[in-house]
Amino acid sequence: MSESKDFLRTIVEEDLKSGKYKEVITRFPPEPNGFPHIGHAKSICINFGIARDYQGHCNLRMDDTNPTTEDMKYVEALKDAVTWLGFEWADKVYFASDYFPKIYDYAVKLIQMGKAYVDSLNEEEIREYRGTVMQAGKRSKFAERSIEENLDLLERMKNGEFRDGEHVLRAKIDMSAANMKMRDPLLYRIRHAHHFRSGDEWCIYPMYDFAHCLSDYIEGVTHSICTLEFENNRDIYDWVLDALELTPPRPYQHEFARLGMNYTVMSKRKLLELVNGNYVNGWDDPRLPTIAGYKRRGYTPESILNFCDQIGIAKANSMVDVAQLEFCIRDDLNTKVPRVMCVLDPLKITIENYEGEEAIDASYYPHDVPKEGSRKLPFSREIYIERDDFMENPPEGYFRLTPEQPVRLKHAYIITCKEIVKDASGTITEIKAEYHPESKSGSDTSGIKVKSAIHWVSAKHAKAVEVRLYERLYSVEAPEGLEDLNPDSLHVIKNAFVEPAVITEKPDVRFQFERQGYFYADPIDYTDEKPVFNKIVGLKDSWSKKTEGAVPAPKPVVQKVQVEGEVTPMNEVEQASFDRYTKVLGLNNEIANILARDEQLSRFYEESLSIFNSPVSIANLVANEVARELKQESALNFSAKEIAELVKMIDEGTISNKIAKQVFEEMLTSGENPKAIVEAKGLTQISDPEKLKPIIDDVIAKNPDNVAKFKAGNTNLFGFFVGQVLKNSGGKANPTVVNELVSEKLKHV
Numbered sequence: 001m002s003e004s005k006d007f008l009r010t011i012v013e014e015d016l017k018s019g020k021y022k023e024v025i026t027r028f029p030p031e032p033n034g035f036p037h038i039g040h041a042k043s044i045c046i047n048f049g050i051a052r053d054y055q056g057h058c059n060l061r062m063d064d065t066n067p068t069t070e071d072m073k074y075v076e077a078l079k080d081a082v083t084w085l086g087f088e089w090a091d092k093v094y095f096a097s098d099y100f101p102k103i104y105d106y107a108v109k110l111i112q113m114g115k116a117y118v119d120s121l122n123e124e125e126i127r128e129y130r131g132t133v134m135q136a137g138k139r140s141k142f143a144e145r146s147i148e149e150n151l152d153l154l155e156r157m158k159n160g161e162f163r164d165g166e167h168v169l170r171a172k173i174d175m176s177a178a179n180m181k182m183r184d185p186l187l188y189r190i191r192h193a194h195h196f197r198s199g200d201e202w203c204i205y206p207m208y209d210f211a212h213c214l215s216d217y218i219e220g221v222t223h224s225i226c227t228l229e230f231e232n233n234r235d236i237y238d239w240v241l242d243a244l245e246l247t248p249p250r251p252y253q254h255e256f257a258r259l260g261m262n263y264t265v266m267s268k269r270k271l272l273e274l275v276n277g278n279y280v281n282g283w284d285d286p287r288l289p290t291i292a293g294y295k296r297r298g299y300t301p302e303s304i305l306n307f308c309d310q311i312g313i314a315k316a317n318s319m320v321d322v323a324q325l326e327f328c329i330r331d332d333l334n335t336k337v338p339r340v341m342c343v344l345d346p347l348k349i350t351i352e353n354y355e356g357e358e359a360i361d362a363s364y365y366p367h368d369v370p371k372e373g374s375r376k377l378p379f380s381r382e383i384y385i386e387r388d389d390f391m392e393n394p395p396e397g398y399f400r401l402t403p404e405q406p407v408r409l410k411h412a413y414i415i416t417c418k419e420i421v422k423d424a425s426g427t428i429t430e431i432k433a434e435y436h437p438e439s440k441s442g443s444d445t446s447g448i449k450v451k452s453a454i455h456w457v458s459a460k461h462a463k464a465v466e467v468r469l470y471e472r473l474y475s476v477e478a479p480e481g482l483e484d485l486n487p488d489s490l491h492v493i494k495n496a497f498v499e500p501a502v503i504t505e506k507p508d509v510r511f512q513f514e515r516q517g518y519f520y521a522d523p524i525d526y527t528d529e530k531p532v533f534n535k536i537v538g539l540k541d542s543w544s545k546k547t548e549g550a551v552p553a554p555k556p557v558v559q560k561v562q563v564e565g566e567v568t569p570m571n572e573v574e575q576a577s578f579d580r581y582t583k584v585l586g587l588n589n590e591i592a593n594i595l596a597r598d599e600q601l602s603r604f605y606e607e608s609l610s611i612f613n614s615p616v617s618i619a620n621l622v623a624n625e626v627a628r629e630l631k632q633e634s635a636l637n638f639s640a641k642e643i644a645e646l647v648k649m650i651d652e653g654t655i656s657n658k659i660a661k662q663v664f665e666e667m668l669t670s671g672e673n674p675k676a677i678v679e680a681k682g683l684t685q686i687s688d689p690e691k692l693k694p695i696i697d698d699v700i701a702k703n704p705d706n707v708a709k710f711k712a713g714n715t716n717l718f719g720f721f722v723g724q725v726l727k728n729s730g731g732k733a734n735p736t737v738v739n740e741l742v743s744e745k746l747k748h749v
């Protein structure tokens, strides 16, 4: 357990101390409609972690109340994730669907108590009747039905006498409740659909708000821990359990902030889109933030547990930098895994004064790692080094091999370049070199000075392997859609060379390839004929370095994570704004929170909104870009009016979200209005197929290899083509149209 206690553990301890519960029982309640991701790992760590720390237990429960999206393969993936992270569930896997009969009985009981009724308004009427935050709702006339009539209707709903949507069961609470969720929430709906476990037994399904609290109660859960977006559902949770007058003890709901991470998407819906659209290679694609993806890539459970521990448990939503996760895996592997050599882009060196071969005793670990182990490293006359470890005309500060500068071969000798061999096109094909017999590593008496040591492999002994290098899946910090996918997120090297020691080991091994990074033998595709290695992570955080100096890098939206529990409560005005933003305008809690707590921002937001009514889009821009500028500049270069204009152009499809960012940056520097910028720079989104087709044809013509691979079945490359087209259009192409056109085009090439 970490040393400082989080607010959830504080609550649990108090509840145990006061005798409210004898044993802590938590649950991890995923909906089996997708593979679990790193956000779920956080929830798993919290729920299973608390149970373990206080000698209680945690149930793994499938929240499978939505028949249309769920599947057994997701159940298996969830079980696998929990086990892999090192946790154990109590006795068996639980399913909410097993409680359908019990939940139904509770519904009957509520009706008998006069606390629930069958409503026959349609969906739209239900929404209308609900009212707004400013305005009380009104109750349906069907709420007057007698208990007998309600019982009869519910039974007939269950028996399949009605169509989907014809009736619903609702709790009779309060149509003018300040919390809109309490305005007679729905408890059951009709769904004529096959359920992956209960089959066709049911055609009515309980809603989350009814099923969840009761499932918790049935299992004797004490602490029902969920994410912040369920804050407003807590009142229903309590109402249901209280209204049914259940025998104590009963569970209580507590909320924490969900994990968000940059350069990726997290929701299962978005991940499903990537998987189904073949933008990635299945749910376990090493570029995905899924547990299966991390596992396949070579992450260790320890590194993920450590990450979850570091980010802590807070009540304020925040975005975590993916670099922090990468730090954790690097930190874990640094002292654990052997260091070996692999050449990714080989350049042949012939050492002319060396005859025969030898086996050098080479340590797997540097001196400061408290681990022993070494291998016999074959050395011979022909070796490979990395192509960029030699330069004919080096810039100043280049420390590796050049015509004038010798270099050390790691664990072996110093070599000097004698002759450069080139082909007809001028490409270097080979270096002839000589080695210095007295310079052997560990017993060097040569007196030759070198500035660096490079990795190498003996050509005769090396084994060809495939290496898969991964970059971030998205090229922007806060991806908005497919157009933000990084077209170069996967780079496959078909013929890299490793030293023999890498191969004699069994799969399920990790190595540090010296100077390259950490690698993992791919658990699926690795064969003796074709060993495959995945790059887990680089040796240092090279990302920040790479983007430096490029076009003005977007300023980070990453906030420091707040580790302690509670945040300052809102004052009345802030709370009123927050409620209106979330309940009337449909903003998510996080954005609403940012706006509501900042008077200047909320004023700016309202003003923009009065000019152009697009609550969500304007809110996103104001809470991110405008907020950032306000923090840094005292006076703004633009007003609410320009922001409204900008959003109007996005909503009308004149410009893409991505271009909008560019326009915004331009507004900052030039102070021009957005329309003028778009016109002057020709940034209008291109949706006309006739204009897009030439760009697509061009991309197809320039990438014959990839077209061939695509035709041969590598559908994964679809994303590559779309990405290239978007890129070549300067980000102006309409992604949806491009998607359609490319898919059409590829059918016919």
Ligand code: ATP
Pocket: 028, 029, 030, 031, 032, 038, 039, 040, 042, 043, 063, 225, 226, 227, 257, 258, 259, 260, 266, 267, 268, 269
């Ligand atoms: P998604 O939006 O990704 O589909 P979800 O909340 O619908 O996620 P569930 O399967 O219903 O996913 O969630 C199971 C548990 O995991 C819930 O208790 C949920 O609160 C938690 N959880 C899901 N996403 C995150 C996240 N990003 N950070 C922390 N906990 C999460």
Ligand code: MG
Pocket: 031
């Ligand atoms: Mg969900």
